[in-house]
Amino acid sequence: MPIVSLPVIWIIFIDIIAWTFFHLFISAICMRLPLAFFLKDRLLFQVFSWEKSGELWQRLFRVKTWKGFLIDGTIFLKKGYSKKGLHGTRLNDLKIFAAETKRAELTHWLSILPAPLFFLWNPLWAGWVMILYAFLFNLPIIIVQRYNRGRIAAITA
Template identity: 75%
Template sequence: MSFPVIWTVLIDIVAWAFFHVIISVFCLNLPRAFFLKDSVWFKIFVWEKSGELWQRLFLVKKWKERLIDGTLILKKGYGKKKLHGTSISDLKVFAAETKRAELTHWLSIVPAPLFFIWNPLWAGWVMVLYAWMFNLPFIIVQRYNRGRIDAITLRTNKTGVG
């Protein structure tokens, strides 16, 4: 199937907006309890060094504040630009919300192959590249933040302070 370039670009923009909103709303409606549980899907691995790997490889601290928090756009959800408190329960909620954001961004990559249906082959690959390039920074920041929070809560649980 082939459309004029302007129509293809407009369809791509509308399709991405649709997918981003639908996936975000879906994830926002998942209960927080789902994200409070320890799950293999969101495990911070030893090789991530409590998130420091992401700082070393990508200098996350220098650019993470420039990313847009989706809660500002949707006017719903848990803002992750700053901590909402420093108690263990506050940190666990923040970590749970990083899992929600990470899941949202992983799922936002999934629709990319659909763009091959109406795009020329080269543009389909551009859409796949867009999906990865747009979402990976958000995924990296969530894993970086959660790794740091997990290290703090683990230390606090071991020492009994907090």
């Protein structure tokens, strides 16, 4: 049972505004993190051997067939590093691209976290829909980042 009882139209409006706020706020915070933070090897962003340099994601989800349809979030913030394509083929270019995949992955993991807050004003079933939305919206992007980073790691190793 929600803490606040509102008409359905207001709940839908608040859900849209809240998700927009959370996505943009989290993105803005992650954009402010220095590139050096993402250039370091951290456990969270490690490409694991079981990922087979990203090929696991291709085999399980056929990433190559749909990743081009994803919208790069940099178009909304009008700044950032577009990951639609490589910005060069030198080793440094590849390292920066890999670092930016880490930034994007962190952004989308963090974007899942606000989902439980939606239980505060949504009916129980709609709260679960918001949880489902958070995962369905963010996990494909996380998978693409891990796929791309695995491929880059195989090249730069």
